[in-house]
Amino acid sequence: MASVQQNLPTIQSALQWVRVSDTNAFQWTTSASVIKSSELGANQVLIENHAVSLNPVDYKMAAINFANVKLPATTGYDVSGRIVAVGKDVQYLKVGDEVFGILNLDSSNGGGAFQQYSVGEVDGLAKKPSTISHEDAATLGIAFLSAMDGLRQVNIDSTTSVFIPSGSGGVGHFSVQIAQIRGAKQVITSASKDDGIQILKEQYKVNDVINHAKENIVDRVLELTEGQGANVVYDSTYLPSSFEKSTQVVKEGGSWIVLGGFGKEGSSEANNVAQRKANVVHADMARYWLGAERAQLKTLVHDTLL
Numbered sequence: 001m002a003s004v005q006q007n008l009p010t011i012q013s014a015l016q017w018v019r020v021s022d023t024n025a026f027q028w029t030t031s032a033s034v035i036k037s038s039e040l041g042a043n044q045v046l047i048e049n050h051a052v053s054l055n056p057v058d059y060k061m062a063a064i065n066f067a068n069v070k071l072p073a074t075t076g077y078d079v080s081g082r083i084v085a086v087g088k089d090v091q092y093l094k095v096g097d098e099v100f101g102i103l104n105l106d107s108s109n110g111g112g113a114f115q116q117y118s119v120g121e122v123d124g125l126a127k128k129p130s131t132i133s134h135e136d137a138a139t140l141g142i143a144f145l146s147a148m149d150g151l152r153q154v155n156i157d158s159t160t161s162v163f164i165p166s167g168s169g170g171v172g173h174f175s176v177q178i179a180q181i182r183g184a185k186q187v188i189t190s191a192s193k194d195d196g197i198q199i200l201k202e203q204y205k206v207n208d209v210i211n212h213a214k215e216n217i218v219d220r221v222l223e224l225t226e227g228q229g230a231n232v233v234y235d236s237t238y239l240p241s242s243f244e245k246s247t248q249v250v251k252e253g254g255s256w257i258v259l260g261g262f263g264k265e266g267s268s269e270a271n272n273v274a275q276r277k278a279n280v281v282h283a284d285m286a287r288y289w290l291g292a293e294r295a296q297l298k299t300l301v302h303d304t305l306l
Contacts, residue, residue: 009116010033012034015074015115016032017062017072017074032072035109046118047084048083057077058075061075067105075112076118077104078113078143079118079141080099081098083095083096099125102145104119105286105290124297143170146174149283151257153255153257160186161187162232163189165246166191167190168193168196175234217245218245222249229276231254243262255279256269256281257281257282288300
């Protein structure tokens with residue numbers, strides 16, 4: 001079986017990340033290099049990208065470079081496409097396979113999705129079912145895995161109430177559906193735009209949708225939970241203004257889930273949760289790529305996406 005597709009290009013179009021900045025960090029080019037198959041790591045593949053997705057982590061990475069990426073590089077971590085070359089130890093995947101998943105947050109040396117060809121690690125990829133389009137598959141990366149990473153750490157059953165602020169957002173709308181599928185007794189969420197509220201009510205069949213632009217979040221959640229608060233609160237908004245409210249409505253003994261580096265010990269969020277005698281739970285895809293839990297990445301991706 002060939003380990004590389006014939007006649008691959010040597011240059012490509014890409015939205016290159018050229019400087020660490022929260023403004024003007026990117027530059028369009030039609031002459032970015034395509035990694036040679038001989039330069040792939042043993043467990044890497046080269047993907048011809050068919051669809052990619054945007055996430056907040058893309059601009060956060062560009063502004064901070066918390067993965068110490070060597071520039072110029074490319075951001076973008078959600079991808080769906082076709083394999084055109086494989087590293088020497090790759091066995092699960094072969095040239096021609098259609099795959100989807102997430103790319104390494106350290107996008108040095110050919111990673112990053114915002115280009116025509118991207119280097120991917122096999123642990124972050126799964127074979128794409130033929131029944132799912134590339135466009136749909138490319139949405140099931142960072143946001144879906146972040147939703148699963150948070151909610152798999154807590155118990156949800158027919159006795160559980162769950163509050164998900166901004167349930168029409170990326171991680172939020174996946175979290176709403178996961179909580180429903182797992183049989184939560186009550187799912188409460190919020191939104192401010194009419195189309196988001198309509199989707200939550202009509203498409204996802206959520207009965208308790210709070211308009212946080214017009215209603216008091218704390219008062220409404222406590223009202224809907226008979227003054228007890230929600231057993232599980234998953235705040236994926238990245239907004240301290242939201243954290244201030246959502247930490248007030250987690251039930252005693254419950255769990256407050258947050259994305260990324262928020263809610264660290266000693267923070268205002270952690271202190272608020274402690275006052276409620278509840279627990280802080282972290283959902284953070286970065287720890288699987290850059291931290292001590294790298295060995296668990298394959299299990300997370302394959303158990304979640306397949």
